[in-house]
Amino acid sequence: MKFKTVFSNASLFLLMIHWATPSVAQCSFDPTVSGNLLVCPESATMLTTQQYDSYQWYRRPYPDGAAEPIQGATGPSLSVDYLETPVYISVAATQGGCTEQSPEVLVDGLAFLPVTVQSSGEFNIGPNGEHIICAGDTVYFMIMLPYTRNIQWYDGLNEIAGATDDTLVVTQPGNYWVTASPTDCPNYMASLGLQIPVIWGSTPGCTTSVGDPADSGMDAVIMPNPARESLLVGVDIAGIVHLSLFNSLGQIVRQESFSVSTELHTVDLPVGVYTLVLQANAARLARQVVIQR
Structure with a gap:
């Protein structure tokens, strides 16, 4: 009986503790x-x-x-x-x-790649990356995705009236660039960041070609074309050959000197059309190459 009384007191004590401790409730x-x-x-x-x-x-x-x-x-x-x-x-x-x-x-x-312009048409690439045209030639500059809104092309500091499409048709010398907005951010304006020079050819009987610019005094094997990770370049002349690879903006993205053949690594270059220029003394050759994945 004494044991039962102690048990009852303990139960009462625990019950009092339970009543005295508030429960933690979530907000409603x-x-x-x-x-x-x-x-x-x-x-x-x-x-x-x-x-x-x-x-x-x-x-x-x-x-x-x-x-x-x-x-x-x-x-x-x-x-x-x-x-x-x-x-x-x-x-x-x-x-x-x-x-x-x-x-x-x-x-x-949101992060976007820089504005990129691809060029095509009838032109040669000069030693400094300039686009060289002759009378009657046409160059097409196209701004690449995702820049589809608020497009405005310029020649120098001047807006080109009505030039608000993704492609600009050029038949005259100038210094061309573009501003535009990405599709998803129409209030954000981005710029090409440089001007693409287009100049008249100065040689007598100026001629250019569609696709591969004019060349003389040299032949070459360039393979594979289109290229993925690398490009093998071989020439048929002896001596040192200077190689320059230009992107569609006329910027040099690869430059080296070699003899007979070389392997040009392209794995880190963006997909697109490039111009490969080879020079050795008076001999010169230029070819368009394509990089694809």
Whole structure:
């Protein structure tokens, strides 16, 4: 009987502890963060949550780190700039004295390749990468994807009236470049960053060819063409041969000297049409080569 009394007292004690310890209940609401999570360059995105009594927004570095409160970010919305991305964002919302943290969202910035222009038509490539044309020749400059909006072509500092398509038709010398916006970010303007010179040919009886520019005094084997990872170049003359590979902007992307043959590595070059120029004393040869994957 004495043992039974002790047991009853213990049960009563445990019951009193249970009554005295409040249970931890979740809030009756679940805040979430909404808004555009992909930010265009040179812009910001506005994130929002539902209406509550008070707020505190948090930032956590990508890819890892501790979440920290954002000073002054105590309203129902938060602006995140492109330069702050990528970053994790969450908000702690308080309603009726209960505070609940939202799930994190990852805000990231859209990144685009630089503006690229591809050239085709009737022209030669000069030693400095200039496009050389003759009377009656036509060069086509085409801006590549994803730049499809707000296109404007220029000659020097002057806008070319009506030149707002992806392709510019050139029949006169000039210094050509272009500005445009990516499809997904129409308010972001990007520029080619350089001017493409087009000049008149100065040789008597100036002629150019479609595809392969004129050459003399040399023959070559260039294979495979199209190329993927490398290009084998062999010539039929003795002595040192100077090789230059130009991209569609007239920029030199490869340059070397060799004798008889060489292997030109192309695995790191973008897909496109290039001009290969070989020179040895008075002999010169130029060929268009294609890099594809």
